[in-house]
Amino acid sequence: MEIKRRDFLKITAAAGAVAAVGLPKLNAFAAGHDAKAGNAPKGEWLPSTCQGCTAWCPVEFYVQEGRIVKVRGNQLSKANNGYCCPRGHLMIQQTYDPDRIKVPMKRTNPQKGKGIDPRFVPISWDEALDTIADKMIELRKTGHPEKLTYMRGRYSPTSTDLLYGTLPKIYGTGNYFSHSAICAEAEKMGPGYTQGFFGYRDYDMAKTKCLVAWGCDPLSSNRQVPNAINKLGDIFDRGTVIVVDPRLSSIAAKANEWLPIKPGEDGALASAIAHLLLTEGLWSREFVGDFKDGKNLFKAGATVDEAAFAEKQTYGIVKYWNIELKDKTPAWAAKKTLIPAEQIIKVARAMGKAGSACAVWMGPGVAMTPRGTYASMAVYALNGILGSIETEGGVFQSSSAPGTKFPEIKDIFIDELAKKGSKGKKLDGRGAKDMPAIMGGFDSKKDKDGKVTESAKANVVTNAVADGILKDPAACQIFISTWSNFNFSATGAQRWDKAMAKVPFFVHMVTNASEMTQFADIVLPATFAPTEKLSVISNMANLHGHLSIQQQVAKPLWNVKAEETEVMWLLAEKLKARGFANQYDYYASFEDPETKQKPTNAAQFCEIAAKISSQKAWNGKEKLKGDKLSSWAEFKKKGIYNTETYAYKKNWGKFKTVTHKFEFYSETLKKTLTLFAAKHKTSIDDILKASGYEAQGELVFVPHYESPKRHGSEKEYPFTFIDHKSRLNREGRSANTVWYQEFKKVDVGDKSWDDVAKINPLDAKKLGIKDGDTIRLTSTTGSITCKARLWEGVRQGTVAKCYGQGHWAYGRVAAKEYGKTPLGGNNNELMPSDFDRLSGATARNGGFTGVKIEKA
Template sequence: MEINRRDFLKVTAAAGAVATVGLPKLNAFAASEGKTSGVTAGEWIPSTCQGCTAWCPVEFFVQDNRISKVRGNQLSKANNGYCCPRGHLMIQQTYDPDRIKVPMKRTNPQKGKGVDPKFVPISWDEALDTIADKMMELRKNNEPHKFMYMRGRYSPTSTDLAYGSIAKIFGSPNSFSHSAICAEAEKMGPGYTQGFFGYRDYDLAKTKCLVVWGCDPLSSNRQVPNAINKFGDLLDRGTLIAVDPRMSTSTTKAHQWLPIKPGEDGALAAAIAHVLLTEGFWSKEFVGDFKEGKNLFKAGAVLDEAAFVEKQTHGLIKWWNLALKDATPAWAAKKSLIPEKQIIAVARTMGKAGSACAVWMGPGVAMSPRGTYASMFIYALNGILGSVETEGGVFQSSSAPGTKFPEISDKFLDETAKKFGKEKKLDGRGAKDMPAIMGGFDSKKDKDGKVTESPKAGVVTNNIANGMLKNPGAVKVCIATWNNFNFSATGASRWDKAMAQVPFFAHVVTNASEMSQFADIVLPATFAPTEKLSILNNMANLHGHLSIQQPVAKPLWQVKSEETEFVWLLAEKLKARGFSNLYDYYASFEDPETKQKPTNAAEFCEIAARISSQKVWNGKEKLKGDKIASWAEFKKKGIYNSETYAYKKNWGKFKTVTQKFEFYSETLKKTLTLFAAKHKTSIDDVLKSSGYEAQGELVFVPHYETPKRWGSEKEYPFTFIDHKSRLNREGRSANTVWYQEFKKLDAGDVSWDDVAKINPADAKKLGIKDGDTIRLTSPTASIITKAKLWEGVRPGTVAKCFGQGHWAYGRTAAKDYAKAQPRGGNNNELMPDDYDRLSGATARNGGFTGVKIEKV
């Protein structure tokens, strides 16, 4: 039986109908059985949203086994009991008629963009047997390292299970996460100044001046419900400053908008720092002061380091001498195109707010070539102001007491796994020209007390495709879960070519995405917020939380959790073929209360959830947060809230080399020293090879780097701005009608269409009118979209919201799924494949892509 693309949705719908025989009717508002009128009673059941990395605790209202409404968990201190606009789309995602309902297999051996896979329905048994057979072929041929696992959105559960165990126990080094195409580069700012490589929290309830820089807290970049809740009072109480070349939702509320020239964030930050120091706005309590009490910061003046006594910081005078003394507002105005007077005024506003001024930095700053230094520069403004862990300031993540799973000890790793698990990773991390030193360095002490130090190497997700193309035989069997790199990664066409050459690929997802079109087996995954049992942890509003994800209504289709049920079932199949190590590891898990060990997938799923959350409900821990008496109570409440984050908690004990806030980063210096020694070269050579300008001492301080740009301004005169939608749920909401209908919630966008926003002055010169079909061309690709004339973008730029351009995923996301025709254009096809190489993060912001605009 062969099924063409046009019939795929009909067939899966029919298969799903068979799978749901006997389930309750879908009309949540229909009268219950035996009644003639009225609405059935319902209940609120807690779970956790995963529409962004806020992972907000939520509740679903369920009637007759049908979800009809969603809200924030009323007990949550992180989101104040609210969810943002994207949260409401979970209902339509759960009941999306185009979801994968049963396992499917490919019958067309040809692979390529637009090639019909001719999927046919199969059983879970057949699908798992096929995957296990393919994996065992690798073991038989001494090629376990040619197995690859890739994940997209995940819960912490997968860190030790699907992501952390399958490849490792099987014998492959190639287990990869999506994180480096997300927002990793912004972590380099707090990481190499404060020693915190994570996402920050903000005391918005007490902030007097909030600077949103390269982000839009009302739309994305975490904590959206809390930001929405707090912004009204913040605007009444203080000042909002927005630095963004595009008028975002947050910008529309701002008292000051700085429409910066894309990529020139470092110049603007340098000038603000210059003003804060020369006009005496630095925090004496946090930073320190000159010995004589007189401000010696003068433009162009080289200072004696001994003249200043620092308190909680390190290297201020070195930083001044190396990168700040000449960074005047007049200099920055020429680069950033922000007027000199406005730069000075903004710096003074920030300075007057002092330690209650929070600089909220986002990926728009950092996700560009050389983005590490822009990230460090902007985050360092918090250091000057002393707004680190102060009232109204910036905070490290609050934590919740989770529990790790049992360690994968040597008894689960045979000689094959130990040998081939040491093979070189495909993503190129740690190469001289791709340091990817996210996280700094490791220090390990052996049994004899000898300390070994080495640089950490983070994932370089988008470079996996390049590794596969350079070595076509490197991957023979691939399993991927909840991801769609063929759509969500820049230079997207590389992923089409890379995945087309993989001999066997199994994709575990909710919808048949662009990546799924290259799969040999497609498996129906649970929609995590409403169908999966897992535990998540996160923070916002100065509280950490541990929250549950659980099935809130009986699934309609043959879906399974990719992180627990799928891995258990796969382990059983591998055991039946003589490889029991993976199964033995999972079977070693033990319920923390009953001491029972799992015997099937359902038991394994629940035991895993109970293990990871046990500290908040077992009654044995002395916790300062919520009091929860049992697993049943935790499931009912759905959340544990930690105590409020303490002010100045880490002062004097930052996780840097000096234990201080480092304006001169000894932590970066040590990490790069270890890295260069590993490659038997110099730090300067590493920086040059990786595409940075800095040499010598400048490498170790936040400093200005000239923006790297693809395409000459003569041939590609416009700078492309990629931004995110308020409704883009990790790229998975475009097949819902609410997403398409309410796209107008995104400033400057329209519903049911895809537009590129052009300043009217630029459009007039090009002879382009509102609604015209246009072609955007970069040095690597072209896309077709429509023109939207809008004053909310800086002249010389063109802004486009990410999310449209699907040629698969379903009948709503694509213009014509059957013919693989996209609805609009995918930004990632236009943007070239490039990186901030110190972090390994994908470049997608910072004005690095030049484009030309043509009327079609």
């Protein structure tokens, strides 16, 4: 039986027959339950973990008669104070979304393309996995396992070893890619090449006296929303909240100072603030040091003798001044940023007054630009000047939780074909002369003879995979992807439509049939992780690391499975039956930490994997300073292990940089680029030029201002496009919930059940556009239509639009007509594909997209 597009979203009798039986009495689609007066059904709170953003907050679900009815933060969690943010509540509707994929399906229409009906038909899990295993074995028989590509979207840390780390290594492909480089990777370059920490930061908000939210909105997104909401009010009592953002975000609407910066000019503002902090003597003597004679020699335009300054925890402050800062006055920055010099001075002095209790919270708006590495370094360097690195009220490296690695993948599990295939050329082009992707610095390896080999690390370039497929379609014969929708979520989205149409065999495992699913040959229904999947999540916030359980809190309504464990075990069984047992043998070698039993089926493997990864937290044998747990059962019941509080000044004197200090002059970047340039037999200057940066010479190694790169001339595309995220956006997976659409107005300037572009009224008047008009936005790469929203919350010359609308698939709420007509416009069809090439990160901020606005 075929399922046509118009029938796809309906629950057919055939699909229902394949789906799981024995549904709970009360479910999302049953008739109303008439409880007796004053006699509410009994319920219980069950712990799990939200994955609506990368905060991964520990939560609890209230379950009555087998149905989830409420959600809150885990009351024992020290990361989120027992709260969850608005997006957390959408998990209930996502769990019970009637448009979810309910059974495996296969494509019956060989033609692929945007808007082409795949003509999916329902099949069994056995048929789906048999088909996949046959294709995989067939590809190995050709001697080219490297032509299998795996890409992941959202994941749990479990997948790092069981799917992402295991399947490619044992099967034999180097073409496996994470979504991370379209997320926020470039912001890691700031702390990475100054402090040696390539990761997301934590903040001591309970003691912060001055919070600078720069290019982000901690009340809406950016990795610890419940904690930010909980702590923000007290910061106003202690001091100042400053926001740098061209759009009036939720936090900007509450801030003491809003700096509506010209998009892409963050580096100029950061350099000017650094200039003033130094000329007015507002740097941290404890952290940075001081002039030997106590006299401040930082004077505008004047070069300083390096020998005159004695540094403490830092390296290169005078080099930084001489090379970059001495001429970067507030007056200079005012012309670049369009922020008045007086306000720049006022803000810098407020930051200096708070000193080491000033936290500069940097987000993707700063760094996810074509030259974002240096803006990231410049903004983060302010924390170094203020001395707010691991101090009361300052900025911290993320706390780590006591996880356990899975058994080593020994050579007995990896045959010669796999070893050869894993060394093949990667589709994302990382490490090319014009794509260094050196997020992570350099590696030092010592061989058995003690010889040390050093090389620059190569980071993933997620959005370039589409380009790799288009360049060489034969290089990707099998494509497997989980919890992803790159055809919607990656800039230059049209490229993904073209690329996926060329893939001969595509397996997509997701909860909802998205734009990317329309190109699939096999569709597998995934568990909705927070409510149906067993895994263990690790993360941090509020100066605590945590391990939290993710588990089935209510019986799944449909025939879904967990991609990282259940599906991997079942696929390994299928491959073993066809003569390739390596993956199965590896998984079967796992041992339950409590019972010492080995897995014999998918369910056992799933639980054993979760127990192994978290055993240090719950086995009661480790000398941990955090929570005290004594068993797996106790961990499942409480759902959380909290580490001890992060120690102040923990890494002072031992930063993971070349000098072991906070580097204003980055010897770490210098060494990494030296190694990279040597590999390509060229100069560092040549690498920077090929990669599209302006810096040459010594300027390359210090945080500095680079002018913004823009796609589209200002004459033809006079407006600068600003993309921002909804506080209801669960990483692009919530648009098919009615609560998302109904409460869309919580995003400042937006409207419920609509897709609007915010335009300054003065600009709209010149264009003859009124509030509510249907308009067309056009860039160098595409056009989208939406409604005009006249709003003073965006500066003149810009147009701001929230990401999330514009689905032409995903479900009956997200799209006007599933598979055909979108609801609003997808920002990623407007934004060109470009990169911050030093990190490999996708450019999506910083005003790099020029647009024109017309009435539609």
